[in-house]
Structure formats: structure tokens, C-alpha cells
Amino acid sequence: MMAIRELKVCLLGDTGVGKSSIVCRFVQDHFDHNISPTIGASFMTKTVPCGNELHKFLIWDTAGQERFHSLAPMYYRGSAAAVIVYDITKQDSFHTLKKWVKELKEHGPENIVMAIAGNKCDLSDIREVPMKDAKEYAESIGAIVVETSAKNAVNIEELFQGISRQIPPLDPHENGNNGAIKLGKQTSQTGRRCC
Numbered sequence: 001m002m003a004i005r006e007l008k009v010c011l012l013g014d015t016g017v018g019k020s021s022i023v024c025r026f027v028q029d030h031f032d033h034n035i036s037p038t039i040g041a042s043f044m045t046k047t048v049p050c051g052n053e054l055h056k057f058l059i060w061d062t063a064g065q066e067r068f069h070s071l072a073p074m075y076y077r078g079s080a081a082a083v084i085v086y087d088i089t090k091q092d093s094f095h096t097l098k099k100w101v102k103e104l105k106e107h108g109p110e111n112i113v114m115a116i117a118g119n120k121c122d123l124s125d126i127r128e129v130p131m132k133d134a135k136e137y138a139e140s141i142g143a144i145v146v147e148t149s150a151k152n153a154v155n156i157e158e159l160f161q162g163i164s165r166q167i168p169p170l171d172p173h174e175n176g177n178n179g180a181i182k183l184g185k186q187t188s189q190t191g192r193r194c195c
């Protein structure tokens, strides 16, 4: 039997960058042009194979609006990974991403895997953030980086596969639970579903 590992993952980033859309594309393979802003946070799960294990992502999609900022620690606390999203057509959103990284480094879990997603790459004709800037920044902080389009389903699976690859394989001798462990803790749910 394959071991199932539960991985708490949170999404952080400015309002409107496409966090909920990325989650909807990953979990439901669906895109909604008229998706409304997240209130509080929403929760979804998806299980994917990774080598000899199954990774069950417990995904907390946080609200990007400033008024919800103080809730974020509930979602990144105990997370195995954070997906920090910016919009390639908005330089400001890249600036906000850097603020999230700083907060995670100061207050987040010590070994949290950081994955940067430059979303809306289908709009590269109106791009404001060069891929090179994102790559250099990601390298400087030891994060994964990928440009995504939730709209066109570009690099969404790859984003989560990248996270899976950063999670060290289970040592079966380290726990007595048939190899199944939890990485990150689940917290109580607030807000609405994302789609």
C-alpha cells in the first residue's frame, strides 16, 4: 500500500493575482472568468502520486485583500509549502510577493518550501515583470519559480509537482504509522469555497 502524506499548502499574494483560479484549475480543472474575491480563506484538497508515495495537498487559499492580511499566519503556520503568487502584468504584485516572502522568513515554519508562481502568463504581451527578475529573485531566496496561466492551464500541475519534489521522501523507520505522516497542521476553515 502506498503511504499517504498530508501536506498543508497555503497560497499567498496580492488580491486579483489569480490564487483561487490556480487552485480551481489544479483541483477541478476549471477556470471562471467571473470568480469573486476570496473572503477569509477557502480550503480544497487534491491527492497526487509522487514516487512511491501519495501526496494529499491540503490547500488553503487565502484572501489577498489587505483587510484579511492579519489572518494569514493561521494558514502559513504549520504549512509544508507556500505558493506565493504574483501577476506578471502587475509590477506592484511582485513587490507584494517580496513582502510575503519576508513575512514567511520571519514568522513562517523554518523549512517551508516556497514556490513562486508568476500567473497570467497568457497575457505576456502586457507583461510588466520580466521572467529574469523572478528567476533571479527566486534563486536568491531558494524558491521554486514557474510562470503559470490558470486560464490556459499552463504549468499548474508542474507547480505542485515542483513542490512535491522538494518534500524529502519518507523514512519508513521514523514513524510507526505504515509510513503515512502529516506534514503541516490543518487549521479551522473560514470563508467560502473558491469556486
Ligand SMILES: Nc1nc2c(ncn2[C@@H]2O[C@H](COP(=O)(O)OP(=O)(O)OP(=O)(O)O)[C@@H](O)[C@H]2O)c(=O)[nH]1
Pocket: 013, 014, 015, 016, 017, 018, 019, 020, 021, 022, 032, 033, 034, 035, 036, 037, 038, 039, 062, 063, 064, 065, 119, 120, 121, 122, 123, 148, 149, 150, 151, 152
Ligand atoms: N488572463 C488571465 N486571467 C486570470 C488568470 N488567473 C486568474 N485570472 C483572472 O484574474 C481575476 C482574479 O482572479 P482570482 O483567482 O479571484 O484572484 P485571487 O488572487 O484569488 O484574488 P483574491 O481572492 O482577492 O485574493 C479573475 O478575473 C480571474 O478570472 C490567468 O491565468 N489569466
